[in-house]
Amino acid sequence: MAHLDPIQDVEAEAPLLEVRDDEGRLNRDFIAAVEEAIEGADADRLLHLAADLHEADTGDLIEALGEEDRASFVRLLGDEFDYTALTETDEAVRVKLLEALPNEEIASALGELDSDDAVYILEDMDAEDQAEILGVLPYADRAQLQRALDYPEDSAGRRMQGEFIAVAQFWTVGQTIDYMREAHDLPDSFYEIYVVDPSFKLLGAVALDKILRTRRDQKVSSIMDETRHAVLATEDQEEVARRFERYNLVSSAVVDETDRLVGILTVDDIVDVIQEEAEEDMRALAGVGDEEISDSVLTTAKSRLTWLVVNLGTAVLASAVIGLFDQTIEAMVALAVLMPIVASMGGNAGTQTMTVAVRGIATQELGTRNLLRVLRREVMVGFLNGMALAVLIGVTAWVWFQNIGLGVVISGAIVINMLFAGLSGLLIPVALDRLKVDPAIASSVFVTTVTDVVGFFAFLGIAAIWFGLPF
């Protein structure tokens, strides 16, 4: 990877600017210097500044540049631009930038990348450009990329890297080491090698540290780890991530349905998946889908509107409950003033339980075996916190409206709503999961509906009965 060597042919200038500040953010002076070089079309200066950056820094730098500057940046760097950096930018930024670059250039650059990075860049391009680029590539590269693209999005096969080291089972440790010393087309970095039979069926994996600890005359097959489950290429990346995480894997073989080795996955790809999945739940609970900070106004507005409209249904339903009691409210307007407190406390408590439940389901910490215990806990917690809040709110209402009855009524409603919040916060996500609906996406609408409807109904209903008001 030539771009990682410090540029030698540019005269030594003032000391290089720091790329990042203490907090790990890109240094503003550095960005400014890059922008200046781009505007002056000063390729030498730009090479000096940016050619030997790590791909992650280059990716962030591209995001920090104005949209017009991005393509110029790539063009000025020429062959020194490492396309791997594009795997480190937002999708919106990457897609726009790729549109601005000629397809032949992209094709020749992708030929140099590890296949997983090439696929990452190709997969979001439109079908026409994708076909054109694949068409220009040598047969072997094209076949490999096409195979990965044929696997479903979010599958192990889509994310895997086609470059790996596989040796025959009769090889010795010494032969293997000699091979690695002499081969020139090894992957950029690797952590284990794989042992295969003549038909490329996977027999086992050997971690590099094991090779280094073993005498040269030993067979690799004698030190390989057979028990490690290989990943199926069709498996979902979330499944795979869970296995990496659970068994502390650094890399894993990927096999097809016939058990033949087709690629490998490394932990750095999986780290992104793990973070994505945790974030996905958080975003789903808040109804923001997989939007990115660089998305346009229209994309963002559209993706959020669905959620808001669904919630509008919930809100109208809650209003309809209030509508049942319009005469009650007319007779005692203090009820209108206090009723949002009951609904909002229930909503907050429901969200607490639901968040714990959704994550528990995702990490498999919550399952059939402990559901009953957790349910009992949630009911108890709802009751205890309901009592505590009931006292606080009851006294507040009593003092505020000088009406002890109002204090009693709101206290009762709070306890009831907190119990329903705990129950629905747990059972709704669990039920959705059983029905194969993603609990992160759908739970909060239902839970809020329950806490709103129960909150208003309990409060206004008890008040109507207690004070003998019309409804």
Added chain:
Amino acid sequence: MAHLDPIQDVEAEAPLLEVRDDEGRLNRDFIAAVEEAIEGADADRLLHLAADLHEADTGDLIEALGEEDRASFVRLLGDEFDYTALTETDEAVRVKLLEALPNEEIASALGELDSDDAVYILEDMDAEDQAEILGVLPYADRAQLQRALDYPEDSAGRRMQGEFIAVAQFWTVGQTIDYMREAHDLPDSFYEIYVVDPSFKLLGAVALDKILRTRRDQKVSSIMDETRHAVLATEDQEEVARRFERYNLVSSAVVDETDRLVGILTVDDIVDVIQEEAEEDMRALAGVGDEEISDSVLTTAKSRLTWLVVNLGTAVLASAVIGLFDQTIEAMVALAVLMPIVASMGGNAGTQTMTVAVRGIATQELGTRNLLRVLRREVMVGFLNGMALAVLIGVTAWVWFQNIGLGVVISGAIVINMLFAGLSGLLIPVALDRLKVDPAIASSVFVTTVTDVVGFFAFLGIAAIWFGLPF
């Protein structure tokens, strides 16, 4: 690690039960068999079932067992029990189980573990037990664990592993390989070795694949990577995780203030941190702190109550705004029916923006450089979605109450509240971050306050003016 070898001395029984089902959950029949063996105090059967499990499976198994069975499980397995499994259980389960085991036994087991695992187990024990266990350990072990425990919680020094391979700069690749073939106290698994000077100052790191590709007579110092930034032992784990993620690291040296190598961090520890941090934001937004599914009723209730009480303040404030308009509501009770819709739509929109902003701040994708652009986007999105919802809600209100004026009033209030939702959803997290307050924890209270107060005020205020009602 003897426990990883299949048990040979137990007669072959019926085929071993599968440990996990297709979804990756522990197999119920397997758990039942283990419980049976424990209740029958059948050590042989238990060894056969559970002695050669991966530590992650053992950890999950312990969690799945009833509280009474856990200590018996450990006792029956005896020396075959791998204490590393305790690093894979919930804190609450671990602490309870450790209390049930004799300190001498724990001490002798911890002596065998990698230091990071030993620290992980020790750190949550009470000070007295901790001191007793440390007191029994050999001096070298004790000093190493004590040093790690002296570093702050959540620091790199607390999480690091004291076992690593360091060689002198004049060593050749051949010498290094020979050393690794002969040494017996190597770490369980490793991915790079480190080059140090005589005072143990870190000079560089060499990935194992590089060693394997290089000729025996080359000096390790000629192939080491000097530029890789080492982690400072006092650095926060979140910082470190971000660096691992950004630069796709698999392991990293940890140095003290004088640049001396004191330990290493590997990606499997960091994966946990990355997941924890993403989850932490999600939990913080919902106000559930770092509770675990196995926490007791009281712990859970207490940790959640704080958040509910803070939100009660918000709810009372919103009620006070409604209270200002009690005469308006008395004159037109339909306002009481509709007002929660305005507040709830604003709350949902505010949460959407806030979630994006909080994650953007955490991943440093949102910063000063793009704040203005994102702000413009949020205002536009708020306006567009506000208009869309205004039409929907306006028509609903008009038809429902046969009053076109009511439709106009609620439409206006919705647009205003959606704008405020976008503004506050973005600016409140950013401002809190500037003030060094964790935006994930504090944002939602403030954002909800804004959307509730603005929502009720705008709707009731506009209505009072439009219809000429008293307030």
